[in-house]
Amino acid sequence: MIRLTSVFVAATLALSGAAFAKPPLREVKEIYDPLYWALVAFEISEVCDSIEPRKFKGVADGWGLVRKARKLGYTDDEIKAFIKSDEEKERMRQRGDAYLKHKGASLDNPESVCALGRAEIERNSAIGVYLRAK
Secondary structure (H helix, E strand, O other): OHHHHHHHHHHHHHHHHHHOOOOOHHHOHHHHHHHHHHHHHHHHHHHOOOEEEOHHHHHHHHHHHHHHHHHOOOOHHHHHHHHHOHHHHHHHHHHHHHHHHHOOOEOOEHHHHHHHHHHHHHHOOOOHHHEEEO
């Protein structure tokens, strides 16, 4: 009976651990989306000379995302691994390219990227808040 109880307790703990497992950070919209918006804004500012990034806002919001991830139970090692992951960088790059294409902009046509950046600034969108016109 004791052996059966031990097996039951061990199985329950294993299952409860699986039920509370954290999703990958890329699946946590409140972390991933703001990071994505800031990165798209940065890319726009890199391509378009007439638009600059709001660096202080980006850095402040970035630290805010780190704090939020910690509150959600992610360790500094998990956060660093996510940020440094080549796979995640490529996923972000592909999503950004798809967004530019959807909006009619192309990195091969800097003026189209500038027009998109100006529109984002004017709308004060999630991307536009990270940009300012020079």
